[in-house]
Amino acid sequence: MSKLYAAQAIIIKARDFGEADKILTLYTREYGKFQAIAKGVRKSTSRLRGGVQMFAHTRLLLYRGKSLDLVSQAENMDSFGALREDLERLVYASYVMELLEHAVPEREPNERIFLTTLMTLGLLQGEDPELVCRMYEIKLLYLLGYHPHLTDCILCGKPLGNSSFYLSPEQGGLVCQSCAGSEKHDGLLAAGTVLAIQKLLTMDPRQLFRLKISPGQRREMEKAIEHYLIYHLERAINAKKVMKDLLHSLKPKS
Template sequence: MMNKWEGIVLKSIPYGESNKIVTIYTREAGKMTAMARGAKKPASRLAAVTQSFTHGFFLLRTGRGMGTLEQGEPIDSMRHIREDLEATAYASFVVELIDRLTDDQSQSPNVFSLLYDALHAINEQYDPEAIALFVEWKMLPVAGVHPVLHQCANCRATDGEFAFSFKEIGFLCHRCFHIDPYLVRLTPTQLRLIRTFFTVPIQEVGSLKLKKATKQFMKKIVRTVYDEQVGIRLKSRQFLDQLERTPELLPKIEKPQEEGD
């Protein structure tokens, strides 16, 4: 069966002398893996459209087993992502996280929209670290984790002081702090940011400017949840950690005043 689907390339792996195995997250059918014959050859009509991050229309022949990529029409090659090391690093983290948390041919329009919004925001030069954080929080339900963020996870109260509990995977109010001795207390701003990251679409908050310390705090919470509840290890995360340790690898640029505390 031949299908023309809109999609974004998650990864492209060399296969043999001239072929590639391409993983595409499509809007219509979810994640698909296909053989792109001859795509390693520079003159191939599939060479450009099978590069990671490419957004386009893809003509796929499907049946039993792996499909075949017959044609591709690029819509956006994500040029900034390809040319900027920091953008490449965070975009790679986004696509690897989505790839690891989704199954082939498991359709989820919400995941495609999240992937689309995240890569386009990074490509439009919004803060790539903040965008990747949005994706981490929003992919928790896909990973089978459903944090309680609208009320106390124990008594269901919606007022008072709150903290994040890794034991309860969500908020605890001050009346229930005794349940988890290792909880992380939250300021009202941090509480609001966690709810924003989890619920608000990326396109509505893509220009949000956050202090480095705020992003580090948000990252520590969500990654602890992933480490304890999901247990995946990402190669792209290791590279991001290396960039954190060696910021001199990144070009020095003037950044606007940031918000958040």
């Protein structure tokens, strides 16, 4: 088997290593997630520099190594430069990358996750990065096989109607207030919020910015989906706290 191979990659993470190298965490279309080393990339003369920036969509030529594969060539397909030029979008994009890193296993390719992430990076350059993140979260849950049941109570079958439901990660979907009883859940979802989540999952992403969701629905949605993700990933995403702190600091002072 040849030691040289090509891959399309999204750069999830890049950390300094040694005097001039970087260790990259890649999510590739063909091979899934893995790490590789880019030798000498921090030198100003390196031809790899433009192709291995955070968030970049890159065509790579790699060489199989004993511990880490080596990046031999990098051709930038889309740098998503706007994500690094705006602090708010930078934090949202960093959250998406950290979520992806912790959600997918090593060396298990999933083309739909790759393409969904690529689409999300493009949409994050638009006008509503918060809504883009909510869409990515629910689509990622679906593609990982954790998609919550969202049409009625998963325990008794009570239809959505105009009622409020809990989103239970333990049960795998909506639970009505009667079935929940005294069991603790992380917040109620109004019927309109549930419908908004359904739309985020099924709608054409190109129509995303036409979707109108009230501030109250956004808060409900964020809290419920975050709780659902933490349960299934078995960890909190550090970038989420950074994102919340940043958004709080950017709010106008009354």
